[in-house]
Amino acid sequence: MSTAAATLPSDRDAARDRRPSLVTLTRVELRKACDTRAGFWLLLVCALLVVAVAAISIFAGEDFDHTLRNVFDNSAQILNFLLPVVGILLVTSEWSQRTAQVTFTLVPHRGRVLAAKLLASVALALLAFAVTLVVSLLFTAINPSSFNDAWSLGAPLLGQSVVFFIISLLVGTAFGAAFQLSAPAIVSSYVLVLAYAALTSVLKLDGLARWTDQSAFGALTDHSMSAREWARVGTTVLLWLGLPLAIGAYRFLRNEIR
Amino acid sequence: MIESHGLTKRLGGRTVVSDVSFACAPGTVTGFLGPNGAGKTTTMRMLCGLSEPDAGHSEILGGPYRDIPNPGRRVGILLDASAQHAGRRGQEVLTISALTMGADPKRVPELLERVGLEKRAARQRLKAYSLGMRQRLGIANALIGDPDVLILDEPANGLDPEGMRWMRGLLRDFADKGGTVLLSSHLLHEVEAVADQLLIIGKGTIVAAGTRDELLAGAGTLVRAADDDAALGTALSTAGLTARAHPDGGFIVEAEPEDVGRAALAGAVALARLGPSESAGLEQLFFDLTSGAPDAPPAAADLQETAR
Numbered sequence: 001m002s003t004a005a006a007t008l009p010s011d012r013d014a015a016r017d018r019r020p021s022l023v024t025l026t027r028v029e030l031r032k033a034c035d036t037r038a039g040f041w042l043l044l045v046c047a048l049l050v051v052a053v054a055a056i057s058i059f060a061g062e063d064f065d066h067t068l069r070n071v072f073d074n075s076a077q078i079l080n081f082l083l084p085v086v087g088i089l090l091v092t093s094e095w096s097q098r099t100a101q102v103t104f105t106l107v108p109h110r111g112r113v114l115a116a117k118l119l120a121s122v123a124l125a126l127l128a129f130a131v132t133l134v135v136s137l138l139f140t141a142i143n144p145s146s147f148n149d150a151w152s153l154g155a156p157l158l159g160q161s162v163v164f165f166i167i168s169l170l171v172g173t174a175f176g177a178a179f180q181l182s183a184p185a186i187v188s189s190y191v192l193v194l195a196y197a198a199l200t201s202v203l204k205l206d207g208l209a210r211w212t213d214q215s216a217f218g219a220l221t222d223h224s225m226s227a228r229e230w231a232r233v234g235t236t237v238l239l240w241l242g243l244p245l246a247i248g249a250y251r252f253l254r255n256e257i258r
Numbered sequence: 259m260i261e262s263h264g265l266t267k268r269l270g271g272r273t274v275v276s277d278v279s280f281a282c283a284p285g286t287v288t289g290f291l292g293p294n295g296a297g298k299t300t301t302m303r304m305l306c307g308l309s310e311p312d313a314g315h316s317e318i319l320g321g322p323y324r325d326i327p328n329p330g331r332r333v334g335i336l337l338d339a340s341a342q343h344a345g346r347r348g349q350e351v352l353t354i355s356a357l358t359m360g361a362d363p364k365r366v367p368e369l370l371e372r373v374g375l376e377k378r379a380a381r382q383r384l385k386a387y388s389l390g391m392r393q394r395l396g397i398a399n400a401l402i403g404d405p406d407v408l409i410l411d412e413p414a415n416g417l418d419p420e421g422m423r424w425m426r427g428l429l430r431d432f433a434d435k436g437g438t439v440l441l442s443s444h445l446l447h448e449v450e451a452v453a454d455q456l457l458i459i460g461k462g463t464i465v466a467a468g469t470r471d472e473l474l475a476g477a478g479t480l481v482r483a484a485d486d487d488a489a490l491g492t493a494l495s496t497a498g499l500t501a502r503a504h505p506d507g508g509f510i511v512e513a514e515p516e517d518v519g520r521a522a523l524a525g526a527v528a529l530a531r532l533g534p535s536e537s538a539g540l541e542q543l544f545f546d547l548t549s550g551a552p553d554a555p556p557a558a559a560d561l562q563e564t565a566r
Contacts, residue, residue, distance in 0.1 A: 016331045017332075018327060018328055019327040019328055020358055024357070031357070032354060036343050036346045097344060098338070099341065099343050101337055105333075106329060106355060108307045108329060257308040
């Protein structure tokens with residue numbers, strides 16, 4: 001009520017009654033991703049893992065394999081194991097550490113918080129892409145293959161890789177929102193993928209597996225994809241990102257906060 | 259300004275808050291009193307939009323909480339001081355809140371000092387914080403947006419006597435500058451000294467509301483015999499006065515002191531004490547109004563009956 005406000009002598013700046021913008025909320029989410037001990041170490045381990053895999057890729061094996069394309073592919077694929085965890089913790093820490101209480105009192109429209117978390121996930125994916133690319137370039141420079149295509153990567157593959165990183169992180173964010181608890185979300189993000197592959201194989205559902213198994217994502221960092229492969233990525237995204245995100249969004253928006 | 263109109267919440271088939279209505283005016287401190295499990299936290303969570311009421315509605319500063327564009331700058335909230343990330347540093351918790359609501363993060367050190375958290379403590383991660391330190395950080399977090407309204411759930415929990423006195427001063431000061439304060443407690447003495455208005459909740463319903471004096475009016479007379487309480491008891495019943503034994507000796511009598519004095523004179527009982535029951539009466543009133551565990555089967559059954 002304005003009368004109550006008027007009686008308070010403290011300074012009133014313009015931001016006071018301005019709704020926090022989505023950019024502000026996204027920046028806050030990015031900060032929250034790395035300002036805790038767990039978050040900081042997870043991101044550091046991700047970076048170290050990329051360095052380790054890039055080093056192994058460039059020094060081990062045949063000279064023939066010491067190409068930027070190969071180093072980048074290996075680094076990206078190994079990050080694919082940890083990036084979902086980054087996305088998961090972005091959401092589950094709100095519940096496991098009960099910070100949702102403060103977050104949702106500051107931003108009562110929870111859809112905006114979820115949107116900020118998804119945008120932060122995309123930003124982190126782009127960061128991961130940039131780091132992986134730079135590290136791959138550096139290591140390729142140390143010991144390039146004597147073949148003259150050591151440096152070729154190609155625009156399509158770069159673009160596909162960006163998509164790969166974004167999907168990888170967003171799948172984690174969606175799983176985090178769907179499960180709300182860190183451990184079940186992390187375990188199921190690994191186990192469900194394997195179990196699904198095993199199940200479709202046992203039941204001889206090869207057709208279904210081809211269109212929904214996460215192996216479809218492998219092509220994104222491997223080679224320039226055909227339209228059919230893009231379609232496979234699309235249907236797989238529907239199952240592994242769309243479904244958990246729908247469940248997660250419902251729970252995120254509706255749950256009682258303790 | 260805080261207004262609650264018939265807020266009702268059912269959880270797991272049990273009515274935990276039933277038709278709770280009250281108003282807190284600017285410039286006042288309201289003490290929200292009740293035993294653990296009486297529905298204080300649930301009511302406050304509904305006020306802050308964290309929980310959807312099954313019936314009724316509430317308004318803060320003239321509208322629903324969710325309609326406030328930037329609630330952090332208007333309403334300072336501390337619901338649970340432990341609901342913070344254990345791996346985050348104290349100063350970082352405040353910085354995040356400040357950035358979210360567009361307040362100046364440069365205020366963080368000043369606020370930490372104001373709530374009595376030292377520089378070393380500010381740099382520590384919350385895992386190392388005691389409950390009292392968490393409460394202080396939580397209060398700083400509620401104040402960082404320079405709000406008009408404060409809603410604090412059990413803020414004195416974990417504070418030492420000095421801390422409690424400090425907090426009372428802070429809340430009084432906030433209200434004197436025109437702010438509205440709602441704070442809850444399960445301990446009467448924590449809020450009695452600072453609250454302009456008391457709301458007493460028991461088993462999910464408001465059982466009494468008013469100023470301390472209003473609540474005490476009709477709370478009775480405390481009377482104590484110089485040497486023979488039994489004779490005093492007889493004298494009181496002979497005079498037709500309703501009395502109940504006080505745990506510390508003597509009686510609380512539902513009558514004015516002069517009537518009690520005459521009854522004692524008629525019974526020839528020497529008195530050691532005679533007067534309005536004051537704090538003892540308020541405490542007794544609090545227990546009387548809220549007695550009966552909320553989980554006790556008959557009480558729960560009653561509530562469900564009324565809910566239907």
